[in-house]
Structures are given as C-alpha cells and as structure tokens.
Amino acid sequence: MAFTLVLILAFGSVILFVGLAAHQEAKSFDTSLDEVRSARVARTVSRFYSKDGAWAGLQTPLQQAGRLSERRFIVTDAQGVVGGLPTGQTPTLAV
Numbered sequence: 001m002a003f004t005l006v007l008i009l010a011f012g013s014v015i016l017f018v019g020l021a022a023h024q025e026a027k028s029f030d031t032s033l034d035e036v037r038s039a040r041v042a043r044t045v046s047r048f049y050s051k052d053g054a055w056a057g058l059q060t061p062l063q064q065a066g067r068l069s070e071r072r073f074i075v076t077d078a079q080g081v082v083g084g085l086p087t088g089q090t091p092t093l094a095v
Contacts, residue, residue: 037069
C-alpha cells in the first residue's frame with residue numbers, strides 16, 4: 001500500500017513538472033515569436049520610409065503584415081500624426 005502511494009506521488013510530481021515546463025516553453029516561444037514579428041514590421045516600415053521618404057502608400061504593407069500576425073498596425077510620427085492610412089480614415093487602435 002505504501003509503495004503504491006509513493007509511486008502515485010512520484011508519477012504525479014513528474015507529470016506536474018513536465019506540464020509546467022511545457023507551459024513555460026510555450027510561453028517563451030510565443031514571446032520570441034512576437035519579438036520577431038515586431039522587428040520584421042519595424043524593418044518593413046523603415047525600408048518603406050527610406051525608399052519613398054513619405055508615409056503615403058504604407059497602408060498596404062501594414063495590412064499585409066497585420067493579416068500575417070493577426071494584428072493591426074498604425075504608424076505615427078514624433079508629433080503623433082498617423083501615417084499610412086487612407087484619406088479620411090481614423091485609427092481605432094494603436095499598436
């Protein structure tokens with residue numbers, strides 16, 4: 001009886017440890033993936049502005065990046081002016 005109880009506790013501990021480790025690893029992977037996606041969008045925006053010298057037309061690449069990452073990106077300049085939106089459209093969410 002005592003041996004069975006020890007085995008149950010041992011297996012339960014191992015299962016708990018493995019589950020926590022897997023959860024932490026998944027969380028770490030999600031964080032890394034978010035960082036990579038953010039860096040990719042930042043490079044895209046930087047290249048676009050370097051090439052064209054303006055924000056006009058930026059909306060299309062931002063929409064494509066947003067679809068891939070399931071987010072909506074809005075770019076503002078240092079004064080907070082939104083760039084890359086079609087004329088008359090106002091942002092609803094800034095990321």
